[in-house]
Each structure stands twice: as structure tokens, then as C-alpha cells.
Amino acid sequence: MSDNENWIKTYAVSDIDDEDVKEFQLPNGNKIAVYNINNTFYATDLFCTHEKVSLCEGFIDGDSIECPLHQGVFKISTGEVLESPPTEGLKTYITKIEENYIFVNVS
Template identity: 35%
Template sequence: MSELGPGDVRRIDTPPIAVFNVEGALFAISDICTHAEASLSEGHVDGQTVECPLHGACFDLRTGEALTPPATEPVQVFAVVLQDEDVYVEVESD
């Protein structure tokens, strides 16, 4: 994927991953909230956290940790590689 500027969020559909550009730092986490089925790419980003749009749980974009209820389980995080202008997310295949 390319053209992911500061403040931008992009969703990858398969597997569902949300990629965030926070002031030039790239983070990739599972796009599915661990509390229910909300899409975290539609959430509000505040610093290096994202707030679930459905019930407001906050997740750390760096670690995936659930910081506030109602979510208690972390979301999976993925490594992001920047090559030239393109952004790649490393997903392990089964």
C-alpha cells in the first residue's frame, strides 16, 4: 500500500488489519476489536492509542494492549516495513 500520510488510517481486508500513520510512525494492528466485532480503523486515534468506535475501549497501537474496558484482551500487532514509498505489513502464513 502507498500514500499513507500522517494522520491516515488504512484497512486491509484479508486478514482484517488496520494500519495507522501517527505523525510518521506506522502501526498495524488487527482491525477487529477484541470485545466485539467493531472495526478499529474507524476509531478515534489519540496519540499512540485508538479508541474503539463501538464501546470505547482503548488499545495501544504499539503493543496491542487493551488499556481500558470493556475490552480485556489485546489485539494482534503486525510488523510494518517501509520500502521506498510503499508500506508492507508482515503477516505470517499458516
């Protein structure tokens, strides 16, 4: 896969409000969460590593996302677990902005 093919175009920058998150389905079928935190854009796997629940239903507090089911907390920028019950971190993706669109690197 060429480098260009690794970058997947997701949402327009204006599609995601500050401190909000949106679900996106990658071409391979995997679902990710795309975040806007103070106009910096991040992407992680969509589902909490503790139970298969969408983090898009969770609560964003600064640079952290709290799972809506059992209140596990992850650091959005790194995916690390900040509060249990999850023990496994979230997969994160590198992002870039081009022509006002958020691109996610799936390599």
C-alpha cells in the first residue's frame, strides 16, 4: 500500500464541533472515532477495550474520553488507560488536515 493509500479522508474540519467526536467507518470495515479537541483532531478505535461499546456516546473531558457504559477513561491523544475497568489501551491513528479535511493514517 502506498503512503497515499494509507491516508483515509474522513470528515471536513467543520463537521466536528470542538470537544465532540464522530464515528467513521474505514474502507476495511473497522470503525474509528474522530475527535476535535480544541481544533486538534485525533482518531482512535471506536470501541472501548473493556466492552464493545461506542466511545462516541462517551463524555469528553479535556484530552480524555469516558466510556458511557462503565466509566473507563482513556487519554484521547495516546489511547492510554487513565481509569479502569479497561486494562488495554485504545489504538490511536495519526491524523493530518488537508484542504480542510481530516485524514487518518491506517498504516
